[in-house]
Amino acid sequence: MPELPEVQTVVSQLEQKIVGKKIKDVWSDWKKKILPSFSTFTKQVKGACILGTRRYGKHIVIDLDNEYSLVVHLKMTGHFLVKDEANRTTKAFTEDPVNGYIHHIVTFIDGTTLEFSDMRKFGWLHTMKTEEVETLASIVSLGRDALSPNFTEKYLRDVLSGKKKQMIGAILLDQNIIAGIGNIYRSEALFLAGILPTRRVETLTKNEWPRIVPAIKKVLRQALKLHGMSDGDFRDTDGLEGRFQQTLYVYGRGDKPCKKCGTIIERKKIGQRSVFYCPHCQK
DNA sequence: AGTGGCTCCTGAGCGC
DNA sequence: TGCGCTCAGGAGCCAC
Secondary structure, three states: OOHHHHHHHHHHHHHHHOOOOOEEEEEOOHHHHHEOOOOHEEEEEOOOOEEEEEEEEEEEEEEEEEEEEEEEEEEOOOEEEEOOOOOOHHHHHHHHHHHHHHEEEEOOOOOOOOEEEEEOOOEEEEEEEEHHHHHHHHHHHOEOOOOOOOHHHHHHHHHHOOOOOOOOOHHHHOOOOOOOOOOOHHHHHHHOOOOOOOOHHHHOOOOOOHHHHHHHHHHHHHHHHHOOOOOOOOOOOOOOOOOHHHOOOOOOOOOOOOOOOEEEEEEEEOEEEEEEEEEOOOO
């Protein structure tokens, strides 16, 4: 569920909230998702201070001042909560069931905690030398970041020149081509671009090509502004929902009328994932 | 090269 | 009421 806008929301909030803090202790009740091991993790982070945060596609990187870094993937339902004396008992933390699946906790010496809630336990944390972060397999293989200036129509055309038979809907999900898009924003971006997800790359016209990259950037920027979307499980570090779901045109709207033309939105599977599209607005 | 299926995991929603 | 089924989904992996 967390895609680029949600992950960037978390990275920005962590930058504001935990940089400079010193780690006192760590705890986990789901150690199999801490790599390379919980004991290594403990040794490498205890006593270190947070230097800063970064994002690679959907990966979160938390750099420490001891030459180690913590790389995190939220996968589907993972999210970070930052709790302190002042906010620990807010309703978002105590009453929202989505925030109640805490499996990992980092405690700072000032009493603040960085907690990782993850209902489905797919998310992972991986400690390594800071200099090794960019060599991690799932990071080194990433395509250009969807919001980076170097993600351009030319880049997309070049990288897709060897993938003419693939469906554009599958392309948008491929992190090794474009980093950051997930199942929600691929449907939304293709709606904005007016292109059916099932279209093969080789059939895209000269009028359609220039619409793809701007549509992707537009939908991601809009979502980022609203702290992402939380139809399901995403929460920001305050435990609060994003607001983008109110602006969805097609995702999750199967059998409902298109907000632009009234045609019934259809749903289909590409791979194992649902894509939603308007058969009238998208060609 | 391009698909399809399985896996990790849990909760929601459904049919009976 | 409660059981069992299916689905949701990021991404790696394997098979055809």
